[in-house]
Amino acid sequence: ESLTPIYRRVLLKLSGEAFGHGGKSTGISLDETLQIAQQLKRVVERGVQLAVVVGGGNLLRGAQFSAGLDTIKQATADYMGMIATVMNGLALQDTLESIGCQTRLLSAVPMDMVCEPYIRRRAERHLENHRIVILAGGTGNPFVTTDTAAALRGREMGADILLKATKVDGVYSADPEQDPYAVRYDKLSYAKVLQDRLKVMDLGAFEHCQEAKLKILVFNYKREMAIEKAIAGKAHGTLVE
Numbered sequence: 001e002s003l004t005p006i007y008r009r010v011l012l013k014l015s016g017e018a019f020g021h022g023g024k025s026t027g028i029s030l031d032e033t034l035q036i037a038q039q040l041k042r043v044v045e046r047g048v049q050l051a052v053v054v055g056g057g058n059l060l061r062g063a064q065f066s067a068g069l070d071t072i073k074q075a076t077a078d079y080m081g082m083i084a085t086v087m088n089g090l091a092l093q094d095t096l097e098s099i100g101c102q103t104r105l106l107s108a109v110p111m112d113m114v115c116e117p118y119i120r121r122r123a124e125r126h127l128e129n130h131r132i133v134i135l136a137g138g139t140g141n142p143f144v145t146t147d148t149a150a151a152l153r154g155r156e157m158g159a160d161i162l163l164k165a166t167k168v169d170g171v172y173s174a175d176p177e178q179d180p181y182a183v184r185y186d187k188l189s190y191a192k193v194l195q196d197r198l199k200v201m202d203l204g205a206f207e208h209c210q211e212a213k214l215k216i217l218v219f220n221y222k223r224e225m226a227i228e229k230a231i232a233g234k235a236h237g238t239l240v241e
């Protein structure tokens with residue numbers, strides 16, 4: 001089967017859970033991180049320009065962490081979450097380097113000692129030089145999540161598609177774990193997603209994609225060669241366009 005890439009520049013959104021240990025998806029598993037890195041390496045070896053927005057939910061989610069608290073404000077917890085994404089980014093960066101990949105870590109929350117600041121033109125230059133660009137720190141603003149960062153960065157860097165890596169095979173008509181009649185969609189329009197309130201990504205993030213006509217592929221990155229297949233247009237997932 002030929003897995004020739006059909007996209008030139010892609011924005012991959014990797015949730016923090018992808019870095020976590022086994023079932024609970026918490027902490028940072030070296031093994032999981034290495035498996036991701038190996039997939040990413042194979043993708044860039046095919047000549048694709050790859051930017052990766054990393055989440056931080058394996059370490060901390062601001063809204064959950066601060067819920068119902070009088071002590072820690074959500075804004076503070078959200079900054080903690082952004083910092084968590086930098087930790088995942090650092091782990092991914094070194095792991096990629098250990099297998100011979102050129103990579104740069106850029107953060108929207110400046111952290112001079114450990115990574116570059118996010119500057120769009122610099123990020124694009126790294127992509128043109130075939131370095132994997134890891135984007136951490138989310139948007140740099142509280143009250144949103146890394147879905148919004150993925151949509152914004154995908155949009156401003158002119159990505160051909162936003163790949164949303166998940167542990168399910170795409171978007172379903174209902175929660176497949178609750179409803180035996182849930183069906184998976186192969187393709188969806190932006191309008192249908194909104195109309196049926198289907199869960200693709202955060203609403204604000206989704207609206208950015210819709211406005212920019214940035215395609216979204218929701219796919220299961222755990223399947224064999226999943227990211228390579230996604231980039232070849234042959235993923236088992238749901239394409240929104």
Ligand code: UDP
Pocket residue numbers: 014015016017054055056057058060061062063077078079080081082083084085137138139140141142143144145146147148149
């Ligand atoms: N976060 C934020 N602004 C952003 C991106 C992230 O405040 O632009 C915070 C927010 O608290 C979020 C946490 O960082 O819960 C981790 O990101 P996210 O929940 O998106 O991680 P994922 O679910 O993808 O692992």
